[in-house]
Amino acid sequence: MTNIRGLFKELKYEIFKNILVVTFLRSVIAFFIFYMFASLFDLWYVFSFLFAAAYFSVRLYKQMKRIRIKVFEEHNPEIKEMLSTAADNQDKENIVLTELFKEVIEKVRKLSSGTLIVPKEILIMIILIPILAVASFEISYFRIDALSQDKIIDGLQQIKIFDGLLGEKIDGDIIDDGLLDEDIFGEKKIAQLGDQEINIKMNLGFETDLTRPKDEDTDQIQFKDYPESDDVELIYDTSVSRENIEEDAKLARAYNEKIRNLK
Amino acid sequence: MVEIRNLDRVKDVFDKISDELSQVIVGQQEVVGQVLVAILCNGNALLESLPGLAKTTMIKSISQVLDLQFQRIQSTPDLMPSDVIGTYLIEEDKGKKKFVFQKGPIFSNIVLVDEINRATPKTQSALLEAMQEKQVSVGGNTFKLDEPFFVLATQNPIDQEGTYPMPEAQTDRFLLKILVDYPQANEELEIVEKFTSEKDVPTPKVMLSKNSLLMLQKLTRQIPISNDMKKRAVELVLKTRNRKDIIEYGASPRASIALIMTAKARALIEGRKFVSKEDIDYMAFPVLRHRIILNFEAERKGMTTDDAIKELLK
Structure with a gap:
């Protein structure tokens, strides 16, 4: 009696192992599929783990209800009736039942738990996983901006219920006058600032007061003492300090004299 | 008590019974099988068969193989219940007269009641009561029938004139209704060969004792x-x-x-x-x-x- 009960416990454990393996493989596939989607639209990769974990939990929970001897019977029809009879009568005892239990134990021991696995299904999943892994890697280079996170947030900001939840909205527009050189300044777009006051932190060494008139002395210092040369030209740059200009001017003069001496 | 080690031999025993019966009965293996099923279930069977299909030979052979007593009752319209179950007779012993119960043919292990639909309803009821209760009551006394007890009643599907067809309430008491059909051509050739040759038809040997049969009846329920x-x-x-x-x-x-x-x-x-x-x-x-x-x-x-x-x- 205890032997047959022990056998049924073992069978249920085998069924559980099979369910665990299949559910895990399916979760891995689900992870890669979601990861492809996430990387395509620049979503955080952790979402893929969460999705796969949720899928694993839900599927495992549903499959746990299927842990019954009938699952083993379905995969082994040759001993189905014998097994179901033994399972339904495991609490009874008589001569015939004792013999039946012995026979069931003998036959079940000869069967492998591999009979529970559908080879085709497992093979397909094992082949699919590396394919999906490679595909995920390849797809991760691409981005679809239409649905990037910023765009999602912008879109959500249009909806009133999200007011104040997704950060401050900045008024403004993007214009393109086509006047600027793309190579130096990047994209041919200038952001037109709106009415709002904005704080810009800049390099302190920068002369930012655009209303101050040009310093004619500074200009004269630059070019007054050094004759114009065809060889070297000094280009005035507002970011350079007066000391630097003098130093550079000295260097330019020395170089020009060398060239004249060579001639 | 049937030993555990003998349980696997049960099939062998029934295979041997079939083989032994096949020496006398040609074909009809399904019929024999169903009769054995009825015996194991301690029930009774109704056999519907045309005349001349070896019903008596078959059931007699089964009783020989199972080492059981066999009796045959031919039903006729004038068959009385006392002809079946028995009656009290007056006997004289040392000058004294006394009633002695004379057992009827029903006091056997296997009883073949031929053409039960020819017996009167009263006789049919007496028989059915014995089948059901495994005992008979005569003159206020009850007599238990020997175990195992099996009745095989036959009916002729044709020739229904002058018969008393059993109502469904009574046929329901039979465990099985077995149909017997004509043999195949090759089987009939074998029958002719067996029963028209100079060799005697062998008597089947005993394959199972009465006690073993009783044990198998208990085993069936298990x-x-x-x-x-x-x-x-x-x-x-x-x-x-x-x-x-x-x-x-x-x-x-x-x-x-x-x-x-x-x-x-x-x-x-x-x-x-x-x-x-x-x-x-x-x-x-x-x-x-x-x-x-x-x-x-x-x-x-x-x-x-x-x-x-x-x-x-x-």
Whole structure:
């Protein structure tokens, strides 16, 4: 009696192992599929783990209800009736039942738990996983901006219920006058600032007061003492300090004299 | 008590019984099998057969193989109950007269009642009472019948004039209704060869003792059955009551009991320690064919009860 009960416990454990393996493989596939989607639209990769974990939990929970001897019977029809009879009568005892239990134990021991696995299904999943892994890697280079996170947030900001939840909205527009050189300044777009006051932190060494008139002395210092040369030209740059200009001017003069001496 | 180590030999025993019977009876293996099932279930069987199909030879051979006493009763319209169960006779002993009960032919292990539909209803009831109770009551005294006790009653499907057909309430008491058909051509050749040659037909040897048979009857009840098979048997009987399109009157719960018991017996004969779907489906025919009444529409179409059972098994 205890032997047959022990056998049924073992069978249920085998069924559980099979369910665990299949559910895990399916979760891995689900992870890669979601990861492809996430990387395509620049979503955080952790979402893929969460999705796969949720899928694993839900599927495992549903499959746990299927842990019954009938699952083993379905995969082994040759001993189905014998097994179901033994399972339904495991609490009874008589001569015939004792013999039946012995026979069931003998036959079940000869069967492998591999009979529970559908080879085709497992093979397909094992082949699919590396394919999906490679595909995920390849797809991760691409981005679809239409649905990037910023765009999602912008879109959500249009909806009133999200007011104040997704950060401050900045008024403004993007214009393109086509006047600027793309190579130096990047994209041919200038952001037109709106009415709002904005704080810009800049390099302190920068002369930012655009209303101050040009310093004619500074200009004269630059070019007054050094004759114009065809060889070297000094280009005035507002970011350079007066000391630097003098130093550079000295260097330019020395170089020009060398060239004249060579001639 | 049948030892555990002998349980696997049960199939061998029944195979040997079949082989021994085949020395006398040609073909009819299904009929023999069903008779053995009825004996194992401690029930009685109704045999529907045309004359000359070796019914008496078969049942006599079975009684010889099983080491059981055999009696034959030929039913006629003037057969009285006392002719079947027995009666008190006055005997004189040392000048004193006393009543002594003279046992009737029913006091045997296997009783063949030929053409039971020819006996009067009163005689039929006496017989059925003995079948049911395994005892007879005569003159206020009760006499128990010997165990095992098995009645094989026969009916002739033709020649119904002057007969008293048994009502369904009485046929329901028979565990099985077995149909016997004509033999095949090759079987008939063998029959002719066996029974017209100069060699005597051998007497079957005893293969199973009376006590072993009683043990096997107890063992039959111990054969386990799964819940699915029990449901299948019960659902089949329920269908006989629900299919009003073909069946006027369905079978009673007695049919459910009979179906499961006979399925167990068949499993034991086949050497299995569990009841299979095949057992239920096979025994459905002899168990149900005499317990259902077809409606007019089905009869008009020429449907038989076996056809109706086939329809239910689909």
